[in-house]
Amino acid sequence: MKAAQTLSEMLHLDRLIATLMQGVIETTGAETGALILLEIITSR
Numbered sequence: 001m002k003a004a005q006t007l008s009e010m011l012h013l014d015r016l017i018a019t020l021m022q023g024v025i026e027t028t029g030a031e032t033g034a035l036i037l038l039e040i041i042t043s044r
Contacts, residue, residue: 017035025033
């Protein structure tokens with residue numbers, strides 16, 4: 001069940017990011033856009 005919920009959340013996040021990026025592209029008048037995500041890995 002937890003795996004299904006995680007997958008569902010990932011799919012919703014994917015759609016949210018796509019929608020936000022489309023809005024930014026339209027608002028700025030750009031033809032394309034890029035989103036760079038940085039993953040920070042910390043060690044204990």
